[in-house]
Amino acid sequence: MKEAGSTVFGRRREPHTVIIARGDDIRHFQVRPWIVALAGSAFAAIAIGYLLATSYLVLRDDLIDATTARQARMQQAYEDRISALRAQVDRITSRQMLDQQLMETRVGELIERQSQLSQRHGRLGPLLDRVEGASTTAAEPTPAVPGQPDLRASLSELGSHDVALAAATQASFSLWSTRTASMTGETPADRADRVFVAINRSLQAIEAEQVTRINALAEDAYETADAISNALDDAGLDIEDDPGKSAMGGPLVPIDTPALFDSKVKDLDEAIDLLDRIKSHARGLPIANPSPGHSISSSFGVRQDPLLGMPAMHSGMDFRAPTGSPARATAGGTVIKAGWNGGYGRMVEVQHANGFSTRYAHLSKILVKEGQAITAGDIVGKVGSSGRSTGPHLHYEVRRDGEALNPVRFIKAGKKVAQYL
Template identity: 65%
Template sequence: MNVTGQSAVFGRRKEPHTVIIARGDEIRHFTIRPWVAAFCGSALAAIVIGYLLATSYLVLRDDLIGATTARQARMQQAYEDRISALRAQVDRITSRQLLDQQLMETKVSELLERQSQLSQRHGRLGPILDRAESEVGTPPAAGTAAAAKPDQRAEAAQPQAYTVASLGSGLGTSSGTGDSRPFSLWSTRSDPLPSDTAADRADKLFVSINESLKAIESQQLTRIATLADNAYKNADAISQALEAAGLPVDSDFGDERDIGGPLIPVDSSMIFDSKVRELDEALDALDHLKKEARRLPLANPASGRSVTSPFGVRTDPILGTAALHSGMDFRAAIGVPAKVTAPGVVVKAGWNGGYGRMVEIDHGQGFTTRFAHLSEIGVRVGQKLDAGDVIGKTGNSGRSTGPHLHYEVRHNGEAIDPLRFLTVGKKVAQFL
C-alpha cells in the first residue's frame, strides 16, 4: 500500500478507496475515486426510482384510464340528459302550439258557421220582418235599441269574424313544422311562458266576438218575440172590439193553454225556427182578423161631418109623429162626396121612393149599406168598389127636409145602428 501523505494546509489528505481482486496467482486492484462512487450511486438510485415509477404507472394506468373514461361518460350522460330535457320541452311547446292552432281553427270555424247561420236567418227574417212591420207597425220606443234590424248588427259583426279568421290562419302553421308567432314566445326556456301570449289574446278576441254573436241572436229572437206579441195584441184588440160591438168575427186564434208533453231540450236553431213560426202564425191571425174587419162597414161615410139625427125612434120631421129612423143623418151640403165604408158590390143604384136617389152596396156575410138622398149617383149595379171609393154626391132628393147624407147599415135586411160600426172603426183604425 502507498504511504499516506500529509498536507500542511488542509491537514491529512483522504486517500481514494482501492479494490483488490485476487484470483490464484493473479492479483488485480482497482482504485475507486469518490466522485465515481457518487455517480454510480446516483445512477443506481435513478434506475431504481425510474423502475419504481414505471412499475407504479403500469399498475395504476388502468385505474387512471378507467377514471378518465368514467368522467367522460358522466359528462356525456349529462349532455344527453340536457338534450333530452330540451327536446321534451320543445315537444311540449310544439304540442301546445299545435293545440292552440287547432283550438283557433275550431273557434274560427264555429264563428264562421254562426255567422253563416245569422246570414241565413236574415234571409228568412227579411220578408217576414217587412211583413210584420207593415202589419204590426214599429215596436215601442223602449225596445227600439234592442230591436234594431238584425242585418245591421250582423253586418257590423262580419268584419270582426273575418278578422278572427285571418288571425287564426296567420297564427296557424303553413308548413306544419313551425309557427309564425315570434320565436321568443316559443323558444326553449326553463322558465314559464308569459301569461299573456298571442293565443291568449286571440282567445279573448274570440270570446268577445262570440258574445257579440250571441247578443245578435238574442236581439233577433227578442225582436221576433216582440213582433209576435204585438201581432197577437193587435189581433186580440180587433177581436175584442168586434165582439164587444156584437159584430161577427171568425177567429180561431185563442190562447191554447190545455197543452202538455215531455220536456225535450232544444238548440238555438230550433228556438229560432219556433219563434219564426210563432211570428208567422201571429201575423196570419192578425191578417185574418184585419180582412174580417175590413169587410165590415166600419169607416165613416162622411168623415168630419156632424150627426144631425141618430139611429132609433125619433119624431118624424115631416109628420111630427114618432117613427123609427133606420140610419144616421150626417150634415152635408149638396155636392159633398159620399164614400164607401167597406169593399163590396153595388146591388142598387137609382131612385128608391122616400130614399130618393139611393145606392145600396153588398159587403158580404149579409151586410149591406145604403146611401140615400143623393144629388148624383156615380156608380152602376154590379160595380165592385173598394173602401173609400166615391159612389155619388150628397143632396136633398126623396123624403128630405134639407141637404144631408142618410147612411144605413143592414144585416140580413135588418137595420143596425151604424154608431156601433163607427165606434168599432175608431178603435181598430190604428190596427188596420
C-alpha cells in the same frame, strides 16, 4: 508564451491549457471559463430536451386519450343540447299544431253559429215582408200607437243584428291576428280561448235578445189581435178567429236555443197570421165614417117623421153636410145598385163581405157604376137632397143579409180599431 493569469485575492491563477500533440505538430488551447459555462449550458439543454422528448413520447398517448375524451364529452354535450333543442322544437311544433286545430275547431263553431244566424235572418225576412205588406194595405197611414211596438221596425232591428254580428266577428278575428305576435305572457291557445269566449258571449247575448224580442213581438201581435177583436165584439160583430190564447199547461221540458228559436218564430208566424186574418176581416167590415168631419142630424131607430110628423122607423143615420160634399165607401166591396131608388133618391148600394151591405142615399150625383169594385175611402157620390128629403144631408145605412143595423156601433168600432189597421 504564457498569458498573464488572473489574480484572485492576491494570488495568480493560471488558465487551463489543452495541449494536442501529433507528431511534430503540437497545438494547445486554453479553456476559458465562459467556454466551459457555454458547453455546460448546451449539455444541460440537450439533456433537458432529451428528457422532455422522452416524457412527451411517454405521455403522448395519455395526452391524446385525454384530449380525445374531452372532445368526446364536448361532442356528447353538443348532441345532448341539440337533442334538447330538437325536442323543444317538436313540442313547440306540436303545440302550434294543436293550437291550429283548436283555432280551426273554434272558427268552425263560429262559422256554424253565423250560418245559423244567417238562416234566422232569412226566416225573419219573410216576416218583415209580411209586416211591410200589411202596413201598405191600409187605406190611410196611421200614426204609431202609444205603448204598441212597431213590428216592422222591430223585425228590421232583429235582422240588422246578423249583419252587425258578422262584422263584429270578422273584426274580432282581425284584432286577434294582429295582436298575436305582440302579446306576451300567454300562449296563442289562451289568447284564442279568450277571444272565442268573448265572441261566444256576444253570440249568446244576441241569440237571447232575438228570442226575447221575437217572443215580445208575438205577444204584441196577439194583444193587437185581441184589441181589434174586442172592439168588434163590443159592436156586435162576429170574429171567426179567436185571437185569445187558450189555457195551457204541462211539465217544463227545456229545449236548446235553435229549437227554441224555431218554436218562437213559429209562434210569431202564427201570431202574425192571426193578426193578418183579424185585420183583413176588420177591413172588410163597414166601420169607417162615410162623411168624416160632419155631425149627425138624425140617428138610427124610431123617430118622428120629418114630413108627416108621426113616429116612424129610421133605418139608418143622417149626416148634416153641404151639397157636393163627398160620400165615401166605408169598406171595400162591389157596387150592386147605382141610381134612383124611390124615397132614397139617388142611391148607391155596396155589397161587402160576410153578408154586409151599405147604402148612401139622397145624393146629388152618383160617381160609380153597378158592378164596379171599390175600396174603403173611395168617393161613391156627392151629398144632395134628392128623394124624400128636407135638405142636403147624407143618409147612410148598414145592413146584414138585408136587416138594417145601427151604423153608430160600426163607426165607434172603426174609431177603436183604426189605430191598429
